[in-house]
Amino acid sequence: MAHSFSFEVLSQDRETRARCGKLVTAHGEILTPVFMPVGTQGTVKTLSQDEIRAVGSQIILGNTYHLYLRPGEELMQRAGGLHKFAHWPWPILTDSGGYQVFSLAALRKIHENGVRFQSHIDGSTHEFTPESVVRTQLALGSDIMMVLDECPPYPAEYGYVKKSLMLTTRWAERCLHAWKNTEPLYGHEQTLFAITQGGIYEDLRRQSTEELLALDFPGYAVGGLAVGEPKASMAERYLMGVGKPEDIVNAVNLGVDMFDCVIPTRSGRRGQVFTARGPLNLNNARFKDDFSPLEEGCDCYACQTYTRAYLRHLFQAQEILAMRMASLHNLRYNHRLLQAMRDAITAGEFASWQKKFESDYFIQSKNDNTL
């Protein structure tokens, strides 16, 4: 195969754990820390693939649970994988479907072999096993695949979380085995990341991380809602589902390399817009006659083309163009934020950059109750 997966730390901040790196995948290189837009059903909501790329997206995420149910594995294989199906020739990460089974599906039943569940679309019964989710992700052809994990509900008791993380470790080992014993379908290499669990219990998060580190995965994601401190390892560190600017900045400080979240697009569809001076809610009446762009100085198409007043009018009228433009701007905002952090880390100035970011970002939020 032409490429082989690698991750290299290019620059390590001295005052914090923040670091810059380069991830090499079969569909291109990725500079970290990186934000990955979420394309649940093979589309980043409201946006075209060219728009997603144009705002600076290096890699997008697809959801195995959704794509397994619709359009399904067989069609995905006939299409030649998700890159071709969705016309996105750049890197793709797919989750394993574990989180969605635990958050969306009905009547799920966990057993040692896997998890049975009913589709949220038509109630049909399905089963995910560590081996099946690797197979589905091979059909999707994603550059980075994720292991099947159990996501315990929050709050969960210590005893349950402990049992659960040990099951997640056994599932991770089976995923690793399935991956190592299967050829990819489309001639490009696919890699596999583990997911640490352990809920809010620090010793359990440590146990989960240590058990999984011993299996030597190419990358590690931090699952569940609590933010664990990533261990000092040279593997990729991916914090799942975190997307608020202030949380991303804090996690980069702690050494996280990858992020994904629906916040830029979901908030965008509701009229929330991120700026360096804090978030704005375009539905607010004060934007009615504000003929400035969403964010002064932003180079995105929305800011270069439309005014707050026009986009607020479109939100009031529930017009789709408004959702598109706010989603586009929010993704561009996130990519600019990550770019600024990469630059600050490379320049050895991350800590002072972070102080400045926080002082700018929270000024408006303090003075103006917009959200």
Add this chain to the structure above:
Amino acid sequence: MAHSFSFEVLSQDRETRARCGKLVTAHGEILTPVFMPVGTQGTVKTLSQDEIRAVGSQIILGNTYHLYLRPGEELMQRAGGLHKFAHWPWPILTDSGGYQVFSLAALRKIHENGVRFQSHIDGSTHEFTPESVVRTQLALGSDIMMVLDECPPYPAEYGYVKKSLMLTTRWAERCLHAWKNTEPLYGHEQTLFAITQGGIYEDLRRQSTEELLALDFPGYAVGGLAVGEPKASMAERYLMGVGKPEDIVNAVNLGVDMFDCVIPTRSGRRGQVFTARGPLNLNNARFKDDFSPLEEGCDCYACQTYTRAYLRHLFQAQEILAMRMASLHNLRYNHRLLQAMRDAITAGEFASWQKKFESDYFIQSKNDNTL
């Protein structure tokens, strides 16, 4: 003022009444016959202004009723008119709001002076008069304004329709007077078209047309649902609200120059796609594994980028990108259709072109019950 409105017939077909023309407005020239996408609330649904232009739109339509209610005349003036507000520097036609008052608003009450109605948004009470709709359209700054007309419900009795068209004539005269005695607000010329009525009664349509022709408007629109035969005049002929390909072709044959309709975008949002071989419904299961473009040979972004299988998947998943792409293609289809007719008329081959169009277009519709 830099431009003055003009319309010139460039080419007249010898076998039919089809003709090509050139319309000059303050925001650019328009080759006719022309299709005008509908941008009811200052946006052609789901699409950006650059996309609308890129598919070949020469002029778009805005709805005075909607824009009067929201964002309102005062904001429109502060924005410098609809061209600036919506970032569309090319020609705009606005309707008068008459049709929407009669189709959308509640508790409308017609009297000699105008029509009182309740907003469909918040129930507030408003009044449109011939003078007020000219004033609102001056605030919008549209290149082509329309007179206030009464649109009788269908079916309506002969006596009612006769009284109604005479009121419409009196209102047209008042609009003309208001227009001629007011300066435009933004330094560019705005013109005014009349609307003929008369329902399904041929003699009443003739009476309406003759009364309005006597007032010597720069252009005439055919209102109501029935397709009247446009009179032999050198003024612009605009058939309102007609948008099915076969109906557009028939009307061009009868000498119509301008069309507007929500069909390309409304049908597109529902998964209906127009092609030279008839319409398709992408929700149909047969497109599940169809990896060809929406229409072979089409140069639009949707056809150049995505497959039917992918877009069908997005429709099944109710994703906005699918609505965008089908809307974009349908507008491009319509503009290509009008371009083909302009070419055929110029080449003196409209009748044979029409025969070929109909034989291609109805083949699929006959064989395949897709809509």
